[in-house]
Amino acid sequence: MTGWVEHVVWWHAHPLTFLGAERDALPPGAPAVPRLRAFEPWLDYLVELGCNGLALGPVFASATHGYDTVDHLRVDPRLGTEDDLRRLLDECRRRGIRVLFDGVFNHVGRDFGPFRDVLANGRSSSYKNWFRLDFDGDGPDGFGYADFEGHRHLVALNHDEPAVVDYVAEVLRHWLDFGIDGWRLDAAYAVPLPFWHAAVGRAREKHPDAWFVGEVLHGDYPAWVSDGGLDSVTQYELWKAIWSSLNDLNFFELAWALERHDTFSATFAPMTFVGNHDVTRLASALTEPRHLGLALAVLFTVGGVPSVYAGDEQAFQGVKRDREFGDDEVRPPFPPAPADLAAYGWPTYHLHQQLIGLRRRHPWLHRATTRKLVVTNKQLAYESVAPDGAHRLIVLLNAATEPYDFDVTTSGPLHVVSSHDGTDHGTSVPGPGWSVLEPA
Known part of the structure; x- marks a missing residue:
């Protein structure tokens, strides 16, 4: 594990929608639009929030939403040129901001060069082994092919093909050479673990400090680290338990999820979050708006590598829909500058600042484990403990509408960080x- 990750808090943005790009790729020959430069006013904003990492969604040339890549080595002209991307990375470096890229290597768009060659040349294509093809199958192209979860415009790669391993390793190295700090590997759960081990391993040969996190929804999370060679995975189990335990007033679910989380933290530091570009925003997922602070308190006091989805820190609303363009509500365009944001969101921004500041005071939380102190349907108290046992915090969550006096034992002077009026209620x-409750 690279040392810098212990101190990073990501601010995650989906560039194409954040910057208001066109829904579809620009026509061939159209000039690039330098939208990446519009990120610059937001860099000081993320630093003031307390973050020091920019986790960018796809920036490579794609057909539509970025996850249907057509060229992994070219910046999407809707976002600008390679010079515009270089300028953004330079501005991040100047502020001490780490940069994470989002790479889709399970599947590609139909306009991906090697697949276009297959469409043109069929069995004679030198790229036919790059994909899982059925030349005897039916289909509008005259053959069949494996896709991603039934989406015919997303063509699955053949991860058993050595040339595909070579290609992905080259892409990973290319952008690490360019200056990024790591990769989020989209749909990592759909890719064989030996493939990740090989491709990521080659990238590490030159960039041992790079950080690789895989998008994994459920299953044996540690396997992607031990067998896949990744550093981390997305902690969807904890994400789900946070909001559903609050909605159901069932903290037993969260207590169980924290036990699971501790088993993962013994091996690696998962990427933790309460929102991202693929799910309903937290402010919309919670049935009781006043529970938002409880969710955030969990995010920033348990082990892991926290990520804040751009707009969640402003209490943005948005529901993920199961339909075409169903991500639109959770991926809105942002205004030109933070000063243009609506007034209603700033209290949530300041709440994030408060809790990120708490985490900064206790960097050991990166690999902390938790110990349950009190569990009822509506109340949860737990102790977050450093790996060496030398540091600890006590977290008290009350989802009820009435006050609750937690039966927990404290020792020594304490500093209370809380959602209420600043009075020390013990x-x-x-x-x-x-x-x-943190040591004073």
């Missing part, structure tokens, strides 16, 4: 609300 938490 172990009594007004409802709904949260408190974190």
Whole structure:
């Protein structure tokens, strides 16, 4: 594990929609639009929030939403040129911001060069082994092919083909050479672990400090680290437990998820989040808006590598729909500058600042484990403990509408970080609300 990851808090943005790009690729020959430069006013904003990492969604040439890549080595002209991307990375470096790229290597768009060659040349194509093809199958192209989860415009790669391993390793190295710090590997769960081990291993030969996180929804998370050679995976189990335990008033679910989370943290630091570009925003997922602070208190006091989805820190709303363009609500365009944001979101921004500041004071939280102190349907108290046992915090969550006095034992002077009026209520938490007790 690279040392810098212990201190990173990501701010995650989906560039094509964040910057208001066209829905479809520009026509051939159209001039590039330098939209990446519009990220610059937001860099100081993310630093002031307390973050020091920019996790960018896809920036490579694609047909539509970025996950149907057509050229992994070319910046999408809707976002600008390679010079525009270089300028953005330079501005990030100047502020001490790490940069994570999003790579899709399970599948490609139909306009991906090697697949276009297959469409043109069929069995004679030198790229036919790059894909899982059925030349005896039916289909509008005269043959069949494996796709990603039934989406015919997303062509699955053949990960058993050595040339595909070579290609992906080259792409990973190319952009690490360019200056990024790591990769989010999209749909990592759909790719064989030996493939990741080979491709990522080659990239590490020159870039041992690079960080690789795989998008994994469920299953044996540690296997992607031990067998796949990745550093981390997305912690969807914890994400789900946070919002659903609050909606159902069932903290037993979250307590169980934290036990699972501890088993993962013993091996690696998962990427933790309460929102991203693929799910309903937290402010819309919660049935009780006042529970938002409780969700954030969990995110920033348990082990892992936290990520904040751009707009969640402003209490943006948006529901993920199961239909075409169903991501639109959770991927809105942003205004030109932070000063143009609506006034209603700034209290949530300041709440993020408060909790990220708490995490910065306790960097050991990166690999912390938790110990349950109190669990009821509507209340949860847990202790976050450093790996060496030398540091600890007590977190009190009260999802009820009435106050609750937690029966927990504290020792020594404490500093109380809380959602209420700043008065030290000790172990009594007004409802709904949260408190974190830290050594003074």
